[in-house]
Amino acid sequence: MAPPISGNVVVRPALEQRLADENAKYGAQRPLSSARASRNSKGGFSSGVPMHWMRDWPQPFPMIIEAARGNRLRDIDGNEIVDFCLGDTGAMFGHAPAPVMQAMRRQETRGLTYMLPSDDAERVGELLQEHFGLPCWQMAVTASDANRFALRAARTATGRKRILVFDGCYHGTAEDTLVDLVDGKTVARRSLLGQVQDPSLTTVMIPFNDRAALIAELSKNDIACVIAEPVMTNCGMILPEEGFWEFLRAETRKVGTLLLLDETHTISTGPGGYGRAHGIEADLFVLGKPVAGGLPAAVWGMSQTVNDKLFAARPDSEHGHSGIGTTLAGNALQLACMRATLEELMTPENYARMLAGAEALETGIKALITEHTLPWHTARVGARLEIVFSPKPVTDAAGARAAADATLESFLHVALLNRGFLLTPFHNMMLVSPDTTEADIVAFLAAFGEVLNLLPLEAKR
Numbered sequence: 001m002a003p004p005i006s007g008n009v010v011v012r013p014a015l016e017q018r019l020a021d022e023n024a025k026y027g028a029q030r031p032l033s034s035a036r037a038s039r040n041s042k043g044g045f046s047s048g049v050p051m052h053w054m055r056d057w058p059q060p061f062p063m064i065i066e067a068a069r070g071n072r073l074r075d076i077d078g079n080e081i082v083d084f085c086l087g088d089t090g091a092m093f094g095h096a097p098a099p100v101m102q103a104m105r106r107q108e109t110r111g112l113t114y115m116l117p118s119d120d121a122e123r124v125g126e127l128l129q130e131h132f133g134l135p136c137w138q139m140a141v142t143a144s145d146a147n148r149f150a151l152r153a154a155r156t157a158t159g160r161k162r163i164l165v166f167d168g169c170y171h172g173t174a175e176d177t178l179v180d181l182v183d184g185k186t187v188a189r190r191s192l193l194g195q196v197q198d199p200s201l202t203t204v205m206i207p208f209n210d211r212a213a214l215i216a217e218l219s220k221n222d223i224a225c226v227i228a229e230p231v232m233t234n235c236g237m238i239l240p241e242e243g244f245w246e247f248l249r250a251e252t253r254k255v256g257t258l259l260l261l262d263e264t265h266t267i268s269t270g271p272g273g274y275g276r277a278h279g280i281e282a283d284l285f286v287l288g289k290p291v292a293g294g295l296p297a298a299v300w301g302m303s304q305t306v307n308d309k310l311f312a313a314r315p316d317s318e319h320g321h322s323g324i325g326t327t328l329a330g331n332a333l334q335l336a337c338m339r340a341t342l343e344e345l346m347t348p349e350n351y352a353r354m355l356a357g358a359e360a361l362e363t364g365i366k367a368l369i370t371e372h373t374l375p376w377h378t379a380r381v382g383a384r385l386e387i388v389f390s391p392k393p394v395t396d397a398a399g400a401r402a403a404a405d406a407t408l409e410s411f412l413h414v415a416l417l418n419r420g421f422l423l424t425p426f427h428n429m430m431l432v433s434p435d436t437t438e439a440d441i442v443a444f445l446a447a448f449g450e451v452l453n454l455l456p457l458e459a460k461r
């Protein structure tokens with residue numbers, strides 16, 4: 001008697017053919033974007049895109065966006081798309097949200113940037129304190145910069161050079177975090193262009209959830225700070241194991257190592273981020289992307305102790321040359337948009353809608369995964385959801401990499417896009433905004449079911 005069927009596996013050459021079919025359909029739906037892509041194809045690094053990553057999406061060429069509103073995008077070929085990528089979090093509260101657009105219009109008569117505090121500065125400080133708990137705040141233009149500045153603050157406050165990061169992390173282009181873990185050794189990230197200093201000289205990388213590796217590094221008593229996402233979201237989605245954060249916080253405190261929580265993505269949890277919701281007390285905090293509703297802005301917060309140590313460390317001369325801050329950081333337009341976002345978008349009501357939507361999405365996706373007997377699961381942090389190609393949750397980046405499947409990911413991405421739904425590229429990640437409706441979720445699940453029906457599957461015994 002044949003052994004029982006344990007699940008379905010995707011048959012390879014057939015999957016590649018399905019992907020080629022979907023890529024062809026994508027091209028046929030987009031003659032104008034396609035013509036631009038061919039015209040610009042000899043542009044080398046730039047190739048007609050304002051940012052080189054825009055060519056790395058899974059579809060054959062970038063679609064060019066004409067307009068975006070709420071959770072909808074329209075490309076120049078007139079395709080209407082339900083957006084579950086939302087600018088990879090920058091537009092988490094919807095594209096062109098009304099309170100932020102009003103704030104922008106108000107600045108028409110007030111100016112954009114003065115290199116002096118605007119009237120909104122004090123209120124934004126209060127709002128940040130209310131949302132995230134920390135008392136002292138500074139601004140940046142991007143989360144990458146906020147991380148850079150917060151790391152400088154951590155080193156100044158502790159007088160230590162080394163930092164600790166987790167394998168699979170992404171904290172933007174903050175140079176100190178751009179390392180890889182290869183055979184247990186931290187090395188400079190191999191894909192970096194133009195890197196001179198070797199970040200691995202002062203950064204150590206260990207696997208997430210690895211308590212023994214954490215203790216081994218902390219016990220050297222020379223780590224200024226651990227910088228981490230509370231849930232890793234840039235190498236698939238990796239959740240902390242039960243008790244990991246309590247353990248990390250207790251052990252870092254014992255040896256005087258600070259904790260910098262980068263909540264740029266995990267702000268999907270709720271209005272105070274994952275740390276607030278789960279009682280993780282950070283010494284430093286970073287949030288970028290959606291904090292001003294999509295306008296370039298980021299914030300970094302610190303404890304009173306870190307703030308006081310920074311102040312004490314400033315030399316009497318050359319105050320401005322701290323390596324912290326840029327001319328446009330904290331400009332009046334940013335502050336106005338941040339105030340609108342914190343007061344009117346990052347509200348419990350909006351989060352309740354986003355979380356209910358994400359839950360419905362997860363329930364529907366799980367049911368379809370079960371129906372097709374696929375060895376996959378979903379991971380979720382609030383309004384952010386990931387489809388992971390492994391039967392069980394992954395606990396570290398090695399597990400996440402083993403579960404990754406570039407062809408399958410491209411197929412899902414392009415096939416769903418051809419049916420009017422956009423996922424975040426480089427993952428199977430989705431975000432639910434306050435504008436995402438029940439009807440959008442029902443329509444997505446119908447399309448997802450249709451796409452799964454196209455998968456060439458073979459029963460595995």
Ligand SMILES: Cc1ncc(COP(=O)(O)O)c(C=O)c1O
Binds near residue numbers: 143172262263264265
């Ligand atoms: C956790 C995290 N931190 C920081 C950043 C950097 O953000 P930005 O590219 O806006 O500087 C990213 C970008 O994806 C991120 O995922």
